[in-house]
Amino acid sequence: MTGVSSTGKFRIGISACLIGENVRYNAGHKSSSLCHELFDEDFEWVSVCPEVAIGLGIPREPIRLVGDPNHPQVVGTRDAAKDFSAPLREYGSYMAEHLDDICGYVFMQKSPSCGLERVKVYQSAGRPALKEGRGAFAEAFTAKRPDLPVEEEGRLHDPVLRENFISRVYAYIDWQQLLGQGLSRGALIAFHARYKYLLMANNPQAYREIGKMLGTLKRDDDANEVGPRYFSQLMQALRRCASRGTHCNVLQHLSGYLRDALDVDDRQELQQIIEQYHSGSVPLVVPLTLFKHHLRNHPDPYLMQQAYLHPHPSKLGLRNAL
Known part of the structure; x- marks a missing residue:
């Protein structure tokens, strides 16, 4: 269950090198100014370096992925007899279970332990395989926590991916708070009503499919069975980034509510x-600001609760670049 730390902030996992800890193989770090800018004010870091955690020293021999890209080994670059595959995967599974109060995770890209994708997998001749792999720790961790929002630091420099990740983090927090209050048929339907248009913007097809799932709810007991499946599908659907076209579709739907006003x-x-906005002349924040202006003058309770209109704190300015 996602909880609030003693500092009053929600917790988010991160590769330790990204917050400036000198844990890399060369005793250095990869401190991310972007991560500090995005998260420092509202979140508490939970830093993890799996390589240090399994007993590798600082500094240390670098490691790399070798063999089958679908299930590579993790070995030393100088001594391939040193196989760290099992310890890293076991630690990934362990931390996935024990970090049960985080609401997201930022991984170090291209790392043989922490990379989520595009990690080089070397073959016997020393050349990278055509297919790239995933870091052993990250792969095991995400397999155990498929609903947790995760992203690589490098991808967060893309404004669309950055906004998508932060939106998912706050959706995850919202769901955990709902679970803390108790899941019922009414609460689940109300939650979906809040996320209807955010889901429509990100994944129109999933929007239709998930809506059908909730149509099977008949009583409160059904919510405990349907709820976890609903949230898993929601989080997978929200991983798809909205386009200008889908944003415009949602804006048109929302505008329809105010047509008579x-x-x-x-x-x-x-x-x-x-x-x-559709033509690319202005960012998303422009039509949203005008719509919210009209909504303040003509309040509509259903619209005002929509997560699409406020998926994350406006002070972050994430939609200014969309």
Whole structure:
């Protein structure tokens, strides 16, 4: 269950080198100014270096992936007889179970222990395989925690991927808080109602499929059986990033709720701004700001609760670059 730390902040896991700890093979770090900027104010770091945790020293011989890209070994670069595959995978499974109060995880990219994707897998001749692999620790960790939002630090420099990851982190927090209050049929339906348009923007097909799943709910006991499946499908669906087209589709749906409340000029202006966003002339924050202005003047309880309109703190400015 995701909890609040003694500092009043939610906790997020991270590769220790990314927050400036000197744990790399060369006794250095890869401190990420972006991670500090994004998370320091609202989250508490839970730093992990699996290589140090399994007993490798600082400094140490570098390691790399070798063999089958689908299930590579992790060995020393100078002494391939040193096989760290099992310890790293066991530690990944262990930490996945014990870090039960985090709401996300940022991994170090291209690492043979922590990389989520695109990690080189070397063959006997010393050349990388055509297919790339995943770090042993990260692979084991994510297999145990498939619903947890995870991302690589390098990918967070892409504004679309960055906004998507933070949105998933706050959706995860929201769900854990719901579980803490108790899951019921009404609570599950209300949760889905809040995430309806965020889901529509990210994954229209999953939006339709997940809605059908909730149609099977008849009583509160059903929520305990359907709830975990619902949330797993929701988190997988939200991994897909919204496009300008799907954002515009959602904006048009939301605007429809205010059609009768707005005069002709206001409706035309809103449509023009949405079209400007669709063409790439303005960022997403522009039509959203205008829509929220109209929503404040014409409050609608259903719209005001939508996670799509506030998936993360506005102070982060994540939609300014979309």
